[in-house]
Amino acid sequence: MTSTPFDVCSAYEHILEDENISTPLASILALVELMENSAAGTMFELVKELKDGAEALKRQSSNSISLSAGTELFIEFVTLFPHDASSFLELKSELIRQGHNYVTEALSYRQKIADLAFDFIKDGSIILTHSYSRVVMQTLLWAHKRKRISVFVTEARPRGLGIKTAEKLTAAGIPSTVILDSAVAYTMNMVDLVLVGSEAVVESGGLVNAVGSNQIAIIAKAMNKPFYALAESYKFHRLFPLSQYDLPTHNSQLLSFSLPQGRTHRNSTASRARPGSNPPVAGIRPSDPAEDRKITQEQIARNNPDVDYTRPDLISLVFSDVGSLTPEGVSQYLVGMFAG
Amino acid sequence: MAANAVADQRIVENLASRLRRRQVVGSRASALETLLVIRQVVAKSRFSNFEQLVDIIRAVGRKLVEAQPKEHSVGNTVRKILHHLREEYNNATREVVPPLAGSFSIAKFVLQGQPRKQHTLVKAENKLHLKGDDPNDPDSFAKTLKPVLMEAIQDAFDELETVYDNVAKNARDHIHSDEIILTIGASRTVETFLKTASHYRKYTVIVAETAPSFGGRDLAASLSSAGISTFLLPDSSIYALMSRVNKVILGAHAILANGGMFATSGSMLVASAARVHSTPVVVCAGQYKLTPLWNLYHEYSQLDFGDPAKVLGFEEGDLVEKVDVVNPYYDYVPPDLIDAYLTNDGDHPPSSIYRLLKEMYDDEDTKL
Numbered sequence: 001m002t003s004t005p006f007d008v009c010s011a012y013e014h015i016l017e018d019e020n021i022s023t024p025l026a027s028i029l030a031l032v033e034l035m036e037n038s039a040a041g042t043m044f045e046l047v048k049e050l051k052d053g054a055e056a057l058k059r060q061s062s063n064s065i066s067l068s069a070g071t072e073l074f075i076e077f078v079t080l081f082p083h084d085a086s087s088f089l090e091l092k093s094e095l096i097r098q099g100h101n102y103v104t105e106a107l108s109y110r111q112k113i114a115d116l117a118f119d120f121i122k123d124g125s126i127i128l129t130h131s132y133s134r135v136v137m138q139t140l141l142w143a144h145k146r147k148r149i150s151v152f153v154t155e156a157r158p159r160g161l162g163i164k165t166a167e168k169l170t171a172a173g174i175p176s177t178v179i180l181d182s183a184v185a186y187t188m189n190m191v192d193l194v195l196v197g198s199e200a201v202v203e204s205g206g207l208v209n210a211v212g213s214n215q216i217a218i219i220a221k222a223m224n225k226p227f228y229a230l231a232e233s234y235k236f237h238r239l240f241p242l243s244q245y246d247l248p249t250h251n252s253q254l255l256s257f258s259l260p261q262g263r264t265h266r267n268s269t270a271s272r273a274r275p276g277s278n279p280p281v282a283g284i285r286p287s288d289p290a291e292d293r294k295i296t297q298e299q300i301a302r303n304n305p306d307v308d309y310t311r312p313d314l315i316s317l318v319f320s321d322v323g324s325l326t327p328e329g330v331s332q333y334l335v336g337m338f339a340g
Numbered sequence: 341m342a343a344n345a346v347a348d349q350r351i352v353e354n355l356a357s358r359l360r361r362r363q364v365v366g367s368r369a370s371a372l373e374t375l376l377v378i379r380q381v382v383a384k385s386r387f388s389n390f391e392q393l394v395d396i397i398r399a400v401g402r403k404l405v406e407a408q409p410k411e412h413s414v415g416n417t418v419r420k421i422l423h424h425l426r427e428e429y430n431n432a433t434r435e436v437v438p439p440l441a442g443s444f445s446i447a448k449f450v451l452q453g454q455p456r457k458q459h460t461l462v463k464a465e466n467k468l469h470l471k472g473d474d475p476n477d478p479d480s481f482a483k484t485l486k487p488v489l490m491e492a493i494q495d496a497f498d499e500l501e502t503v504y505d506n507v508a509k510n511a512r513d514h515i516h517s518d519e520i521i522l523t524i525g526a527s528r529t530v531e532t533f534l535k536t537a538s539h540y541r542k543y544t545v546i547v548a549e550t551a552p553s554f555g556g557r558d559l560a561a562s563l564s565s566a567g568i569s570t571f572l573l574p575d576s577s578i579y580a581l582m583s584r585v586n587k588v589i590l591g592a593h594a595i596l597a598n599g600g601m602f603a604t605s606g607s608m609l610v611a612s613a614a615r616v617h618s619t620p621v622v623v624c625a626g627q628y629k630l631t632p633l634w635n636l637y638h639e640y641s642q643l644d645f646g647d648p649a650k651v652l653g654f655e656e657g658d659l660v661e662k663v664d665v666v667n668p669y670y671d672y673v674p675p676d677l678i679d680a681y682l683t684n685d686g687d688h689p690p691s692s693i694y695r696l697l698k699e700m701y702d703d704e705d706t707k708l
Contacts, residue, residue, distance in 0.1 A: 102446035336453025
């Protein structure tokens, strides 16, 4: 053991520096490292340490959904692991080995998914994707080897990761165009299929993904285009949101109507009563009325969600390393793991 | 004997060419013929381990499927037999359930769920003493395994023999008194289903005549002679009558993994009309029609075409020269237009078809 106490969060950050490791896997690896550094003498203590570690990871992260999918899977596995180890130390090293093995194996899942999705992409397809997703990238690059595809990718505000997707695709020789998030409906008629990645796939079969996925799914449904989600099985998450606001990422600050500071109550009610007027945003000095009405991109991003929830009835299929599933099929796996 | 040589046998060749010439048509007939061929091949062939046997069956299956790729029940039958064989073989050879700790991993946990479920010990009471690749007696393996194989094939036979009745056994739960049912085509499964229901209920059937094969006419005659009140309807009037219909019952040619199906041409028309009036659409089909295929681009080329003479005969010689005539056998009906599948293995929504497929066939056989 080192003299400095082990910090699970910095271990997690360190692991994430590897471009190939996604958040759930990084969280699993962080917990494995925690286990390696743990002084726990019993299973009970170990599981408690793991749970505390998972909690600490969750607290430091702004978007904990896919991270929790990983930690919950690993902790559930640790508690249920059938073993014939004679000592606790032996069991612990076996669990550590299992963790490492899984991550190594899980790195091949994207290729498995790419293989599955490959058959669903017709030669000459025009594909719409959203933001940046490693599994979608791999699938598109894989499809490009044998088929002619062109890709529309949404800009995906506020992070603008769609541009990264387009750059990578262009570099690989795939014709691609960045479209505005607001131009999805305009584009949809030209599209053959929609392919998105995921933060998590929840128990209802719905999808949690970068904000904007939901509206793309709604438009795709309205225009009768297939909407496919790609998700590695470690992203299956035991969550049952009934609406956007049930996601753990939702908080009172998101989409809040803020009152300008220093205004009297009377004024603000008057401005709110006027239909069509944009509510001013907090944090601006009231002294300058022109400055008062300026809204910065940062303010907008702060008030807006990072992820949204797409209902299962809008999703045609979920491609995962365990097979191509209808959205309902996801719950079968979650129930298998978490309910006995 | 090499697997490919087995597949070149007279009997396989014979069925392949009959499939190719469309002398064997219909999903049940093809499934039955396939079973017969496989039974004969297995009975005659020599193999000294399990892999050889699987190779032989696969080679035969591949040959038949290539002869007529659109008769999906051929491939399904082969896959089903392979699945049965593996099951029997595993039951017969498994000594004890392997210790879990070494083989359990997170990936397995995700795939199979909690570990204690795997603890169910398979009781191998009449365990066979199988020994593959015995140099002294290369036939010993085949000798011990063959009775089990024949049993598996016989099971598949029995299932096909009784399929109509088994689909129909819950007919009275689906058809109520005084209902008006609409159907199209001449499916034997649907015919048995309707006739079974008529033992318990009085109801009316409207049969679309299903041009250009006019199978609907035969079905109407048959139902009418069984004492069911029957109307025959031109295909063009399906939409007009749909508002009066309580339920649509269709037959299927093949059911696909996404829950969609291939069915006699006109089915799509019926299903779309039913959707407008929110009329439930149920499909009666035997399990052997479940096909592990995700049909995505159900285009023209995916369809199977019949004799154009039925649409435009050669007596119209002048016209025949000037127009292209097509007569597709099947329609693709997407899963969202179908409410339920009634099979000999229970009733299922389209969304769970892929799960049935996973249980019925082994993934490795999807491509024969």
